[in-house]
């Protein structure tokens with residue numbers, strides 16, 4: 001993976017020194033909270049409900065074992081022994097104390113990590129397919145482009161005060177695992193006449209006004225990436241609304257200006273700035289590419305794997321948690337951070353250390369964080385899978401549920417987040433344990449439930465096959481259900497079913513939906529989403545509300 | 555006659571630790587909601603909030619939260635404030651363990 005150059009190191013060191021000084025000045029009273037707040041946010045430090053929270057960037061979800069161990073060390077030294085992996089492929093520490101934060105940032109800098117641009121109206125962490133560099137269906141590893149975008153956007157003077165935050169997602173595969181359609185810019189790799197390029201989507205986003213991105217380019221040659229993205233940002237920087245926070249994202253700009261006109265303006269701006277890019281970016285890209293070269297994959301017999309498959313526990317795990325690797329003798333392992341009843345995305349320091357060890361011993365020193373809040377070992381030789389599985393079992397990481405009903409995305413919600421209108425974590429915990437008790441999980445098959453604790457939609461509920469949004473209705477937690485959302489290449493925004501449900505009615509409501517699906521599906525092969533698309537919302541509404549009036553969608 | 559005033563407490567987070575505190579009648583900050591001063595009128599509320607704002611080295615983000623009288627002192631009326639008295643529901647972390 002990419003490691004910091006001297007320039008990167010000096011930059012991070014100077015930022016740590018600056019923030020250390022700023023914290024000291026806040027603590028001695030030279031800075032007011034109003035002065036300090038934007039400074040701490042620029043360093044990923046939030047004040048949440050019960051404590052501060054530090055959000056650490058994991059660029060495009062790629063992390064090495066040494067960094068993972070350092071996260072474990074931070075969790076043990078300055079937090080409560082765990083960290084929370086987020087839907088932005090980052091990690092959050094929920095309990096740091098303000099005077100300790102400079103030391104934490106220094107510990108991060110020691111392993112080439114930081115918390116810069118994880119907040120504020122700038123280009124945020126570029127997210128990518130978590131199977132990047134390993135997936136069997138990949139055209140090209142998207143991470144060199146993500147890294148190029150990271151370097152270009154970090155501290156970019158023109159784009160530090162955008163109308164609002166800006167998120168870019170990139171995938172190198174036709175199968176979109178990076179939810180590109182729900183980002184300010186989505187880049188989906190494709191090829192034309194044998195050359196790779198990108199389909200470019202602009203103006204996608206979730207939150208208060210969910211929108212699927214508009215395609216503004218069918219094919220962008222990879223060499224045009226930076227000038228084109230810069231053109232999009234500069235058009236947005238000028239047109240984007242600064243008068244109303246809720247209308248400031250580029251999705252509203254696209255909506256208000258019209259996709260055709262935005263496309264025209266982007267192309268016009270692109271024509272102006274393209275000549276200014278004289279090839280330095282391409283030299284840089286070539287250097288970056290070298291840093292992402294594939295590890296030399298080993299060759300060995302896979303008989304150990306075939307033998308292990310006779311064990312039903314191993315087989316169940318292999319069937320759900322492995323994905324096809326570009327090398328037939330290797331597999332991509334998704335380590336579920338969703339043990340039934342546990343908090344989605346929370347890993348203890350002991351688990352982080354085991355993941356680091358496994359990555360070193362069997363995984364070519366690579367680890368990824370997925371936006372679905374799981375951890376990926378992208379390259380494991382099949383003969384090593386039994387050993388990996390056994391080691392994961394020791395620390396509660398061998399849950400065989402990836403892609404199933406208990407593999408739920410849940411944002412921190414009102415257990416931590418100051419913006420929340422309701423809790424999301426305990427809803428996820430209860431759904432997972434309930435369906436395990438019913439032993440229905442495998443019969444239900446592929447299903448994505450996504451839960452957000454407020455309209456900001458960090459839990460991606462709009463693109464969940466079943467989406468759950470926690471709201472505050474007259475001082476009581478209330479949960480609105482949406483159906484039919486999809487975050488892949490066939491992206492769609494879920495449809496509201498009708499009025500919401502009280503906290504203790506959510507699990508029974510989900511069970512009614514699931515029973516309706518099982519009753520109506522043509523066969524076990526028809527997934528929930530396929531059945532929903534075939535049947536429409538009515539049978540599910542009937543299951544949720546029975547004969548009561550369902551017209552007054554909340 | 556002023557509008558009917560909903561009783562309030564002043565609450566904030568400690569600057570250094572970030573944990574939730576409440577302003578007591580003796581001007582001290584307490585981690586216990588029931589030890590907070592229950593403020594019954596608007597003028598007093600404004601004065602107490604101003605006091606909180608004058609202590610930037612101690613607390614951050616002070617605001618008035620609705621509360622009601624209870625047998626042991628003021629109680630929160632909204633679930634958000636109730637959670638703030640305890641800590642998260644997924645782990646025994648925060649006040650629910652720190653204060654026992």
Ligand code: SF4
Nearest residue numbers: 411417420453454458
């Ligand atoms: S969706 Fe809302 S509650 Fe959940 S993390 Fe985002 S801002 Fe917080």
